[in-house]
Amino acid sequence: MLSVTALSALAAACSPLGALNGVNRLTPGDGGVRQLVDGAAFGPDQRQRLDVWAPSGSAAALPVIVFFYGGSWKSGDRSGYGFAARALAARGFVVVVPDYRLVPQVRWPAFVEDGAAAVRWTVANIAVHGGDPARIAVMGHSAGAHIALLLALDQRWSVAGTIKAAVGLAGPYDFRPFTAGGAADLALGNAPDLADTQPINFARADAPPLLLLHGTADTTVLPRNSERLANAITDLGGRAAVKLYDDVGHIGILLALSKPFRGKATALADASNFLLTALAPAASAP
Structure with a gap:
């Protein structure tokens, strides 16, 4: 098994997906967790597939997280994120x-449509796998946080009412203008109205509670994205909080979900504690 130092070098030297596959293969996983579903279809395309993870042996219906990975809307695979799923399930x-679906196969808004379809699958099917369809949150990293927050805030995707809380890791929420030929331009630049691609434009007082986590050393997606979205929500009377981690970068905040890197940032504890509170069962009437 690689040391933390060696894993840090791997993360720095490899592509993000390569680093995450390395984390999956080479680090100790969280115990007491099992994969219940491998590749269930929520649409006809081969990219419209999902996995489900859960704690072992739980009898009660549990709160649910739909986790969207990042990759600039052009890369990524659920197989690289077992470490995140295990950590949250534990x-x-x-x-x-x-x-x-990813660029170049598709452009805006196909990946958000797929996210909405995955949430609808979850509502319809998660009870069979021990989840409570009335207590669903979304969470994502980077481009995945962009998808998650659009689903939570923009009611046109028809799933916002089923989402009870949202957590964003290093997400882009207010990032116009796009750099010509850059990842955002290639993924989102075809939108008839570019304002529709920005989660901040759907801030509302009745939004589900949000927790936006960001590293101060993130130069890929600047922390001001989280700060501006939280301010937009709270200015309207909604509930949103930001937590910044000193000297943590764009990939580092995601790696902090894995066991060897949890000393770098408390993202796992902060996200899970927030969601356990936000998704707590409603108190029974006396």
């Missing part, structure tokens, strides 16, 4: 990790 959640 904290008491049923975790759904969907793939979604």
Whole structure:
């Protein structure tokens, strides 16, 4: 097994997906967790598949997280994110990790449509796998956080009402203008109205509670994205909080979900504690 130092070098030297596959293969996983579903279809395309993870042996219906990975809307595969699913499941959640269609196969809004379809699959099917369809949150990293927050805030995707909380890791929420030929331009630049691609434009007082996590050393997606979205929500009277981690970068905040890197940032504890509170069962009437 690689040391933390060696894994840090791997993360720095490899592509993000390569680093995450390395984390999956070479680090100790969280115990007491099992994969219940491998590749269930939520649409006809081969990219419209998802996995489900859950704690072992739980009898009660558990809160649910639909986790969207990042990759600039052009790369990524659910197989690289078992470490994140296991970490969250070990904290008491049923975790759904969907793939979604990517650039250049598709452009805006196909990946958000796929995210909405994955949430609808979760509502319809998660009870069979021990999850509570009335207690669903979305969570994502980078481009996945962009998808997650659009689903939670923009009611046109027809799933916002089923999403009870959202957590974003290093997400882009207010990032216009796009750099010509850059990842955002290639993925989102075809939108008839570019304002529709920005989660901040759907801030509302009745949004589900949000927790936006960001590293101060992130130069890929600047922390001001999280700060501006949280301010937009709270200015309207909604509930949103930001937590910044000193000296943590764009990939580092995601790696902090894995065991060897949890000393770098408390992202796992912060996200899971927030969601356990936000998704707590409603109190029974006396």
